[in-house]
Amino acid sequence: MEDYRVKPHQKIDLAKDCDPNDYGEWKGKKAKGVARLTELRAELDALQQVLYAEHQHKVLVLIQAMDTAGKDGTIRAVFDGVNPQGVHVASFKVPTQIEADHDFLWRVHAQVPAKGELVVFNRSQYEQVLVVRVHNLEPEKEWRKHYQQINDFEKLLTDTGTTILKFFLNIDLDEQKQRLLERIDTPEKQWKFSPGDLPERKLWWQYMEAYQEAISQTSTEYAPWHIVPANHNWYRNLVVAEVIVEALKKLDMHYPQAAEDLDQYKKELNEEVIEKKEN
Numbered sequence: 001m002e003d004y005r006v007k008p009h010q011k012i013d014l015a016k017d018c019d020p021n022d023y024g025e026w027k028g029k030k031a032k033g034v035a036r037l038t039e040l041r042a043e044l045d046a047l048q049q050v051l052y053a054e055h056q057h058k059v060l061v062l063i064q065a066m067d068t069a070g071k072d073g074t075i076r077a078v079f080d081g082v083n084p085q086g087v088h089v090a091s092f093k094v095p096t097q098i099e100a101d102h103d104f105l106w107r108v109h110a111q112v113p114a115k116g117e118l119v120v121f122n123r124s125q126y127e128q129v130l131v132v133r134v135h136n137l138e139p140e141k142e143w144r145k146h147y148q149q150i151n152d153f154e155k156l157l158t159d160t161g162t163t164i165l166k167f168f169l170n171i172d173l174d175e176q177k178q179r180l181l182e183r184i185d186t187p188e189k190q191w192k193f194s195p196g197d198l199p200e201r202k203l204w205w206q207y208m209e210a211y212q213e214a215i216s217q218t219s220t221e222y223a224p225w226h227i228v229p230a231n232h233n234w235y236r237n238l239v240v241a242e243v244i245v246e247a248l249k250k251l252d253m254h255y256p257q258a259a260e261d262l263d264q265y266k267k268e269l270n271e272e273v274i275e276k277k278e279n
Helices: 030-054 071-079 125-129 145-159 173-185 187-192 197-201 204-218 233-250 262-271
Strands: 058-065 087-091 118-122 162-170 225-229
Touching: 030 071, 030 233, 058 071, 058 233, 071 118, 071 162, 071 233, 125 145, 125 204, 145 162, 145 204, 162 204, 162 233, 173 187, 173 197, 204 225, 225 233
Parallel strands: 058 118, 058 162, 087 118, 162 225
Antiparallel strands: none
């Protein structure tokens, strides 16, 4: 999975260098891949429990993608069965008026994980160098400043104990077309289709250029990007889960030390007599 990690300031060409149909070493092994994902979910569940109990580390998983690439599906598939007590998903849509009246990181900082939490960003601060750039919502001299501002923000988070994992789910233009048609043709998926998806699709190559530069400018040692082949959902989910589980293992987490004299407390419980309250 290290092949999908972008080196700091690595120049990338999504069309030439990143195959959305890639299977890595799992080509022709879908059944085994799906079974491996089940194992990873169990590992993630166990690791998240230690993360919550230890109450020392913070983990931020950030997911960006073009429409239909599967942000929601990835979150469901990877975190299925994980205790929701210590996991939170934050979605960033068009800013409200009060959000727009502040700097673009104001609403983002409010959602970052606290100690013991794992937070998933469905879209993120990167909209400020993607949508804003493609739709000319700010002058170029302004949105270009955001690369360094984002890097500084993420450095602040990592310096204060946050592990950051960033994923770009990479599909191609043909796959997006098929998924949009599937939404239109499938009654239970029609609610997902928005007529606004089609004008955005016409801006595909502008978005690819924006993603390429954003990923190159903001993939760092402390907050790396991973470009995930996403034409095949099962492999997309497998890659994301593998990267997250491996990162959590590296934190070397442990359950807090148990209270002293547990045998004494056990004895007290076994010998206790609780009188029934009389009316």
